[in-house]
Amino acid sequence: xxxxxxxxxxxxxxxxxxxxxxxxxxxxxxxxxxxxxxxxxxxxxxxxxxxxxxxxxxxxxxxxxxxxxxxxxxxxxxxxxxxxxxxxxxxxxxxxxxxxxxxxxxxxxxxxxxxxxxxxxxxxxxxxxxxxxxxxxxxxxxxxxxxxxxxxxxxxxxxxxxxxxxxxxxxxxxxxxxxxxxxxx
Numbered sequence: 001x002x003x004x005x006x007x008x009x010x011x012x013x014x015x016x017x018x019x020x021x022x023x024x025x026x027x028x029x030x031x032x033x034x035x036x037x038x039x040x041x042x043x044x045x046x047x048x049x050x051x052x053x054x055x056x057x058x059x060x061x062x063x064x065x066x067x068x069x070x071x072x073x074x075x076x077x078x079x080x081x082x083x084x085x086x087x088x089x090x091x092x093x094x095x096x097x098x099x100x101x102x103x104x105x106x107x108x109x110x111x112x113x114x115x116x117x118x119x120x121x122x123x124x125x126x127x128x129x130x131x132x133x134x135x136x137x138x139x140x141x142x143x144x145x146x147x148x149x150x151x152x153x154x155x156x157x158x159x160x161x162x163x164x165x166x167x168x169x170x171x172x173x174x175x176x177x178x179x180x181x182x183x184x185x
Contacts, residue, residue, distance in 0.1 A: 053110060055092075055144045059084045060111040078104045081111075089144040126172045129184035136179055138172050151175055 063069050063080055072080070078096075086093035099107070126138040126149070134153060141148045143162070149169050151159040163169055 053107060054142050055088075056081070056085065056107070056111055057114060059088065061115055064112070064115060074105055074108055075101075077108055081108070092144050126169075127176050129176065129179050131184045136184055138175060140166075140169055140172070149175075151179075 060081060063077075063084055069077055069080065082093050082096050085096060096104075096107075123139040123141045126140055128138075129136045136158065137152045139150050139152065141150065146162050146164045147166055147169050148160060148162050149172050150157055159175060161171060163171070
């Protein structure tokens with residue numbers, strides 16, 4: 001699965017938006033947020049792209065903390081994963097129950113591989129602006145239903161919008177431009 005993510009990142013880096021080749025930048029994976037953040041030297045802001053299984057990572061991490069999970073056969077591991085997902089989203093759990101055996105095996109291996117590489121952050125900072133002693137922070141958080149783009153001031157949510165995937169999170173740049181026009185730097 002990591003190979004397919006690299007291909008996704010490379011295809012994004014060669015898009016018409018004007019990204020530089022991926023080899024000149026770095027790609028990091030954010031676990032709980034189901035996001036790929038690609039930060040290239042010429043970019044001032046991170047680029048957000050979707051990974052369809054990232055919301056499973058914190059759930060899988062909690063399950064994998066119990067070492068006995070890995071002693072179970074893969075079908076039983078998957079049943080435990082689905083049961084844990086059902087506590088968060090019954091809809092997603094129902095969809096996961098319908099997966100084929102190879103798909104179930106691939107999801108488990110993807111999650112195990114992703115966790116072995118590096119646990120991710122719960123949210124991704126997209127930008128920060130200051131005005132006096134105040135600070136606005138724009139973050140992207142992956143939820144089972146999409147990516148929640150939020151602008152926070154201290155602990156207060158100033159703006160929030162749920163988008164279906166990472167590429168639709170471009171509204172964060174619009175919010176940044178409006179905030180800068182209002183005197184934030």
